[in-house]
Amino acid sequence: MALSNGIIKSRLTEKFGDQLIDWEEPYGMLTFSASKDLNLKILQFLFDDPELKFKFLTDLTAVHYPDRKCEELAVVYHLHNLIDNIRIRFKVFTDILKPDVFSATALYQSANWMEREAYDFYGVNFVGHPNLIRIQNVEEMEYFPQRKEYPLEEQSRIDKDDEMFGRGGSFGPGNERSYHGTISDDDKEAMKKN
Amino acid sequence: MQTTEHIKLPAGSLGKHTTTLNLGPTHPATHGVFQNILELDGERIVDAVQTVGYIHRAFEKIAERRPLYQITTLTDRMNYCSSPINNMGWHITCERLLKIETPKRVDYLRVIIMELARISDHLICNSIVGVDTGAYTGFLYVMQYRELIYEIYEEVCGSRLTTNIGRIGGFERNFTPTAFERLEKFIKEWPVVLREFENLFTRNRIFMERTIGVGPISAERALNYGFTGPNLRAAGVDYDVRVHTPYSSYQDFKFTIPVGTTGDCYDRYLVRNSEMWQSLELIKQAYKKVQEFKGAESEVYHADVPEYYLPDKKDVYTKMEALIYHFKIIMGETNIPAGEIYSAVEGGNGELGFYLISDGGRTPYRLHFRRPCFIYYQAFTELIKGGMLSDAVITMSSLNIIAGEMDA
Known part of the structure; x- marks a missing residue:
């Protein structure tokens, strides 16, 4: 009998009980989350279980929800059972102040770089990762750029010294320009003067 | 010591007996x-x-x-050897999120474009493997047919490399008779060229000696490393998104998934070549299906979704609704329904996935691209360890590593 979302759900609840929460099926993909301490146990169970056989890690990424207190960062796993051709999505949430999540590299080689990417952009600290360093950004970078507190530059901002492209006024020496697209108080003053 | 201070060398590299060599970032052999x-x-x-x-x-x-x-224009720049597939993958993701049904004719036209893109992608990869083994002829000879493919794109969307082809719901315009003429020319002439390309390489003793047993990977390791696409199929796993999760009406077509056994460079070459033949079959079938539409149906090239599909320019000047929708689309004032979706297509290099989270705003809350190249390139060290330097170069080109897709 082919595997269905219902069977997967009952198999998982049988094993983990009410530790698995937030069951959903957006666009047909079974989605659930669990406490971050359980992530390896669940992944291992999904991998080893003779019925479930979720042996392929399609994707691993992180999402930042600044409004969810104490669980600001989500790590999202997309798993694929290639034999029965069914996918599931599994999430764990973590506190942004202590973003430690167990690494899945022992189970999936493919998690290595995907976890490095999630660390690079969101600062998720994967415990047990063999080489958790930045992958896309420069090593000297001191922040995690895809977090929501770094909004993209306002397309209408005028505080840039960019006369070649007909944009904005120029600043005298000593006028610090703002980082990350947010306009500092100094810049606002300068903009008023212009 | 002064000269090496600013170069980061691995620990202990000065006193060791092995040689450290930088291959790249701008080495000609890395193709990226x-x-x-x-x-x-x-x-x-x-x-x-x-x-x-x-x-x-x-x-x-x-x-x-x-x-x-x-x-869409961002997706172009990922795997730029087959950017139409990325574009279509993105449109299909949006259509699934917005629950838009595309007409069959649109699906078949998309199949034609995507399979042309697959051919041009595999063609570059295989001919580059040829170049790296010392055979320039194949690369030079097939280029005019990739040119023909690009001319078809150009006729449909106006551009060649970063295509931005298609729109949410369909195509920006109907295919012109010239586009179909070029397609017919391609269908007629391409098999001869591909056959000749195979004659140059497949049983070429030098090519075989250079590629057989080079950079092999077992099916189990390949799956663990997250391989997809031709590289996984070369290792013997018949996983193909077109068959497993059909999109754009791929279920209406008859084609086979070629698989290899050893997962080495030669198998990857063979799989890509067979896939080009399969793509040609798909194009023929799709073109036949497109020709079967008669009357008003043969003019359909997009779904009826005014909120997302730009109206005709002449309507914008004369009709109120058209003007409103035009304005809302261009200014990006349409709210996307809240939801969470993962949608994948079979890109040139494997499963190209789009993970989109919308919170109901005008832009995605989070968009993640599953880039196949980025995931399988991790295995490179394992593939080349113990081999010769020149084998590493062939392995790299036969994996079809595209820097644009890796870095996103």
Whole structure:
């Protein structure tokens, strides 16, 4: 009998009980989350279980929800059972102040770089990762750029010294320009003067 | 010591007996901007460390400020050897999120374009493997047919490399008779060229000696490393998104998935070649299906979704609704329904996935691209360890590593 979302759900609840929460099926993909301490146990169970056989890690990424207190960062796993051709999505949430999540590299080689990417952009600290360093950004970078507190530059901002492209006024020496697209108080003053 | 102070060398590299060699980031043999720090014992590779991110452009971040239709241009720049597949993959993701049904004719036209893109992708990859083994003829000879493919894109969307082809719901315009003429020319002439290309390589003793047994990977390791696409199929796993999760009406077509056994460079070459034949079959079938539409049906080239599909320009000047929708689309003022979706297509290199989270705003809350190249390039060290330096170069080109896709 082919595997269905219902069977997967009952198999998982049988094993983990009410530790698995937030069951959903957006666009047909079974989605659930669990406490971050359980992530390896669940992944291992999904991998080893003779019925479930979720042996392929399609994707691993992180999402930042600044409004969810104490669980600001989500790590999202997309798993694929290639034999029965069914996918599931599994999430764990973590506190942004202590973003430690167990690494899945022992189970999936493919998690290595995907976890490095999630660390690079969101600062998720994967415990047990063999080489958790930045992958896309420069090593000297001191922040995690895809977090929501770094909004993209306002397309209408005028505080840039960019006369070649007909944009904005120029600043005298000593006028610090703002980082990350947010306009500092100094810049606002300068903009008023212009 | 003064000269090496600013270069970061691996610990203990000055007193050791092996040689450290930088392959890349701008080495001609890497065919892209990425670096490999190789540890060589003579000409044997002891270890390798890959560095990526030289052309990282923060697409996922940029996408968080763009309305859906503006994100298409970002997807072009991932795997630029087959950008129409990326474009279509993105449109299909949006259509699934917005629950838009596309007409069959649109699906078949998309299949034609996507399979042309697959041919051009595999063609580049295989001919580059040829170049790296010392055979330039194949590369030079097939280029005019990739040119023909690009001319078909040009006729449909106006551009060649970064195509931005299609729109949410269909195509920006109907295929012109010229586009179909060029397609017919391609269907007629391409098999002869591909046959000749195969004659140059497939049983060529030098090519076989250089590729057989080079950079092999077992099916189990390949799956563990997250391989997809031709590289996984070369290892013997018949996983293909077109069959497993059909999109764009792929279920209406008859085609086979070629698989290899050893997962070495030669098998990857063979799989890509067979896939080009399969793609040609798909194009023929799709073209036949497109020709079967008669009357008004043969003019359909987009779904009826005024909120997302730009109206005709002449209507914008004369009809109120058209003007409103035109304005809302261009200014990106349409709210996307809240939801969470993962949608994948079979890209040139494997499963190209789009993970889109919408919170109901005008732009995605989070968009993540599952780039096949980025995931399987991790296996490179394992593939080349113990081999010769020249084998590493062939392995790299036969994996079809595209820097744009890796760095996103």
